Amino acid sequence: MPLSTDLFDRLRAIVGAEHVRHTTGDLTPYARDATPLFDRLPDAVVFPADTAEVAAVLRLATEHRVPVVPRGAGSNLCAATVALNGGIVLVTTRMNRIREISPTELLAVVEPGVTTAALADAATAHGLLFPPDPGSRTVSTVGGNVATCAGGLRGLKYGVTRNYVLGLEAVLPTGEVIRTGGRLWKDVAGYDLTRLLTGSEGTLAVITEITMALLPAPADTGTGIAYFPDLAHAGRAVADILSAGIVPATLEFLDRSCVNAVEDFADLGLRRDAGALLLFGDDGTSDAVRRDLNRMAELCDAAGATEWTLAEDVAGAEALLTARRCSLPALSRLGSLTILEDATVPRPRIAEMVDRIDAIADRHTVTIATFGHAGDGNLHPTCVVADPNDTESIERAHAAFDDIFRTAIELGGTITGEHGVGAAKLPHLRAQLGDDQMQLLSRIKSAFDPARILNPGKLGS
């Protein structure tokens, strides 16, 4: 539904004429996010500067029943920011100040458009650590991280975004500004709306300020890699490491296609002939880090690693992690359409899940490369399609993913560990949650958003 000229005038009056976009050209870059195959032009893009402007835009939208899609950096992988029904895309990039870093209270207060890396760097500058570490950290915004409950490479030891959100300021679609939680770890006054908004994918409220817990920075970090004949062997090493009582900060694996794609980009001298690579890392006191790294290397060795090495220095470790973060885009060197999912299973079932993914890929004759956060059971099977216009291959890929989702649920896992449901996985959600819970989600959505204008076609719809 195109917006009327009056409505545009009122939007301009709220955020300033230069912060409203409406031509097809200006809207085009906002038609999609990092998810392939979803593309829809919004009718307007607005860039509010503060909470009051967000509230005024939302009030106007509710009044006129215009959909509003909140957007940070648009790096999500589940089409969560695609304006399925048109309407207004509300971008938070202007709200990008770090308001406070408090070393005494171990917390930060930030606006939603601050990038994850900017918050992490600011914490580091104060001798603190912001643990959530999504692969997209240099791009993604903290608001987007909270709204998707982003995970990342340090999930095993440190948990995910929700473990660090202490409090939120958020604007309801009807324009009221609420504050949930605060600066305290202990606070049980009322329902835990902080947790509810965390992972709500922009369907309940627009987050305008985040109070985030930080930790003291560890004294030292270390990283190593081990090569295995195949993912199953690597999976066994992961199980051995965890059952030996080690909880490392990082435990990531890549199969051979991923190793080769990453090596093509980063040129780190990784072994291209290995069937799988396990990246392991820990932080803490120097002694503890050395000890744990050596033990993990020994356990890999015992589990059938063909070779292992420890990174010499911080720069070496950082290079390995950076390369791992690039796995997904690097994979697109194999084919220009990459469909990635993040089925997650309980840790003891990783090896089984890996085997089943292989069988599914064979059955549907598709190419699936797998990498992921092994320690969390969080796999990223990625289907690579050579020709983006080959609808037949794309259908086969979708059929394969249907099977993968079903298998994940069957093994006691989830259709999405960290990337979210968005528009891409909404059709699969009912299979996991059941009818009763789906209806409850919808009623919760209506309580926050009676006109149902906020990010329609996603969670709660």
Add this chain to the structure above:
Amino acid sequence: MTGVFDPEELSRCISCGFCLPACPTYAATGDEASSPRGRINLMRALETGRLDADDPTLLEQSSACLGCRACEPVCPAGVPYGSLLEQWRDHQWRGRHRPPLARLLTIVASLPPVVRAMGWGRFVLPAGRGIDKATRPATPGTPKQPAQPTPPAGTGASLMLGCFERAMFPNVSRAARTLLPGLKVPDDQGCCGALHAHNGESTKGRALARRLGERLPGRIVTTSGGCAAHLADVIGRDRVAELSEVVDVSALPERRVAGRRVRVTLQDSCHLRNGLGVWREPREILSAVADFVETPGANECCGAAGTHSLLRPIESRRILDRKLDAIEAGGADVVVAVNPGCLRQLRTGLRRRKSRVRAVHLAEFLTKPDGGARTR
């Protein structure tokens, strides 16, 4: 499908957004449309016909892009953005959509050397702001060739005299001859075509590069990062070297001023760094002969960006001012440039603010005992 772009190159981007933090125009606006990913989505809209070539956003973004290619080395998918930009401008800037100044500049660059040497360049351009030939082209083709170890520019190699450089900075060419006396320096060289390739005439730009490759024997050494990247792309990396890849520093004395080593910093040439992967080499040279200090953001575009500083002076100056603040804060006597476009941009900006810092080309820095530093 309109066939503007190489479909394989255009489809390689998966919209992951990893290039966003590297892009100076996105940093300035926070608007997806002025990011590499956004521009690629605009190109796709042009390709599919969703947008017409005279769409205002297409016109605006095709010229607002600095062409600095900072988005290339950070792209894990290996998207050849520079090449896509050339194809975009070729199409977008046809006929009346071509910024008139861009047209004038490429005409000047195509004039026979004699005419240029008569000062045409200076005459055509606003006084004191002559454009330097090399500037930064957006070279097509393979994204990033890692710098290979280069044999010394011995027999058979030739020195390329950038056409605008010869007119605007004759001292640079002279210094380069002094530094590399073994090189042949044929007279009628012509233009390498980088400026054309960058300004919507890539076919001509490539033809000029090929012609130059035929005229100059052996390996071609240039003092301009922009020319180097463009030439390498057309005639092959193995035939091209930039000055810092071939200079032998062991023979050079320290640069000194007022009884101490000159304190020097470097401004990268975007195309040299992002296109050819050459950035360690000039740093190693400067560290060997002077007191080198890294300026934060030295790898980011100075705003000269080929014709950008002339086509979009306000934005260009905003970018430059931030950079000059950082350079002055580092306490350097001299900022070294490895591309004449950057040299002009930095020099103009430093003069304007009456700075004590001097902007000097690498070749001059290595031939002047005081590196061109202010002596008092």
